[in-house]
Amino acid sequence: xxxxxxxRVAAKIVVPFMLLFALYVQFHGDFGPGGGFQAGxxxxxxxxxxxxxxxxxxxxxxVPDRLxxxxxxxxxxxxxxxxxxxxxxxxxxxxxxxLDRDPAHGQHRGIFWVEVGVCxxxxxxxxxxxxxxxxxxxxxxxx
Amino acid sequence: MMAVIAAAIVIQRNLFAVVVLGGIxxxxxxxxxxxxxxxxxxxxEASVGAGISTVLLLGALHLVRGDEAKPLGRPWLPLAVxxxxxxxxxxxxxxxxxxxxxxxxxxxxxxxxxxxxxxxETGVPNVVTAVLASYRGYDTLGxxxxxxxxxxxxxxxxxxxxxxxxxRR
Amino acid sequence: MSALGHFSxxxxxxxxxxxxxxxxxRGNLVKKLxxxxxxxxxxxxxxxxxxxxxxxxxxIVGTGITVYSNPLPHVLILTAIVVGIATLALxxxxxxxxxxxxxxxxxxxxxxxxxxxLRDEAT
Numbered sequence: 001x002x003x004x005x006x007x008r009v010a011a012k013i014v015v016p017f018m019l020l021f022a023l024y025v026q027f028h029g030d031f032g033p034g035g036g037f038q039a040g041x042x043x044x045x046x047x048x049x050x051x052x053x054x055x056x057x058x059x060x061x062x063v064p065d066r067l068x069x070x071x072x073x074x075x076x077x078x079x080x081x082x083x084x085x086x087x088x089x090x091x092x093x094x095x096x097x098x099l100d101r102d103p104a105h106g107q108h109r110g111i112f113w114v115e116v117g118v119c120x121x122x123x124x125x126x127x128x129x130x131x132x133x134x135x136x137x138x139x140x141x142x143x
Numbered sequence: 144m145m146a147v148i149a150a151a152i153v154i155q156r157n158l159f160a161v162v163v164l165g166g167i168x169x170x171x172x173x174x175x176x177x178x179x180x181x182x183x184x185x186x187x188e189a190s191v192g193a194g195i196s197t198v199l200l201l202g203a204l205h206l207v208r209g210d211e212a213k214p215l216g217r218p219w220l221p222l223a224v225x226x227x228x229x230x231x232x233x234x235x236x237x238x239x240x241x242x243x244x245x246x247x248x249x250x251x252x253x254x255x256x257x258x259x260x261x262x263x264e265t266g267v268p269n270v271v272t273a274v275l276a277s278y279r280g281y282d283t284l285g286x287x288x289x290x291x292x293x294x295x296x297x298x299x300x301x302x303x304x305x306x307x308x309x310x311r312r
Numbered sequence: 313m314s315a316l317g318h319f320s321x322x323x324x325x326x327x328x329x330x331x332x333x334x335x336x337x338r339g340n341l342v343k344k345l346x347x348x349x350x351x352x353x354x355x356x357x358x359x360x361x362x363x364x365x366x367x368x369x370x371x372i373v374g375t376g377i378t379v380y381s382n383p384l385p386h387v388l389i390l391t392a393i394v395v396g397i398a399t400l401a402l403x404x405x406x407x408x409x410x411x412x413x414x415x416x417x418x419x420x421x422x423x424x425x426x427x428x429x430l431r432d433e434a435t
Contacts, residue, residue, distance in 0.1 A: 129297050
């Protein structure tokens with residue numbers, strides 16, 4: 001689909017907004033609908049869209065496999081790490097009240113980091129899955 | 144409307160059409176969820192169901208290709224089983240509280256506490272986010288781990304063959 | 313106990329039965345997975361629908377609003393959707409592998425191939 005000028009231009013315009021919207025959903029999730037899961041999926045969708053228009057190799061160069069795989073693990077680690085920080089600061093596991101002197105602030109901070117972790121994992125997993133499916137070539141010999 | 148789409152999915156045998164219908168179905172489901180005041184869920188369903196899963200299914204279809212074969216036997220037995228299950232379930236609903244009944248047990252248990260206290264306790268107006276990340280933090284950690292594991296599983300399943308391909312070449 | 317009061321349950325049940333039928337009756341593995349996801353969406357409805365209160369709004373605390381729909385099922389289903397797509401992808405990956413080793417995604421053809429392979433081994 002590389003040769004369709006309209007698609008290329010449209011994608012160039014739309015993709016940044018999709019990324020921006022994903023970030024908005026991520027950080028505005030406290031006040032409106034949104035959060036890590038949705039933001040992760042939208043983020044992944046933006047890259048998938050980009051890959052559909054500009055081709056998989058371009059996207060793979062832009063977001064290398066290594067980075068995506070790191071993201072998968074890092075998200076879970078961030079989430080679990082927030083729990084351990086709570087533990088180290090003398091609270092229970094995943095206890096956000098101890099993260100700040102003001103308990104409500106602590107909660108806010110905890111939720112923020114947890115959502116970051118969720119977003120990382122979800123977007124990386126989705127993107128990785130897409131890479132895996134799109135990267136395989138259909139084998140004709142066994143058909 | 145959704146019922147019609149579902150029925151079409153049942154009948155249609157071209158898998159490509161089924162996937163497209165699945166996308167439409169997801170959007171309708173998202174609309175229904177907005178109508179049911181579940182905006183967070185609707186957002187997820189629209190982006191996941193209509194976006195990612197359609198792309199994934201198309202990608203998988205590209206790999207497996209094809210039309211569905213004609214079913215061998217006549218589907219009377221599965222149909223009978225399905226209808227029987229449906230009948231039993233409809234009978235079961237007669238004992239459930241009616242739609243939007245404020246006295247239903249679901250509104251009496253922990254929900255009022257979440258709604259009334261979460262702003263004070265977490266400083267986050269979106270109750271869904273508060274419950275997701277804070278009150279049910281363990282659940283969400285588990286879910287994240289499941290997503291993680293599924294991703295690892297896909298990598299494990301699909302990567303190995305690639306290396307073999309390279310060896311052959 | 314009016315028909316209207318239970319309509320949402322019946323829609324749910326119809327979708328569930330449709331999904332169940334696809335899973336049982338169709339031999340194509342991809343179709344089966346799609347049926348499974350229809351089944352899954354019916355469960356979303358089953359959870360979300362009872363949480364709604366007519367006259368209420370989405371559970372985002374604002375001023376002047378007193379009635380909210382129940383946030384708990386939203387949380388559960390929100391995560392269930394994302395987990396659902398992840399497991400769907402896993403299933404599809406399995407299907408792709410099956411297709412590569414058997415050359416088919418039809419259940420009966422796979423079974424036949426398997427039996428043939430067993431017979432070959434025996435002889």
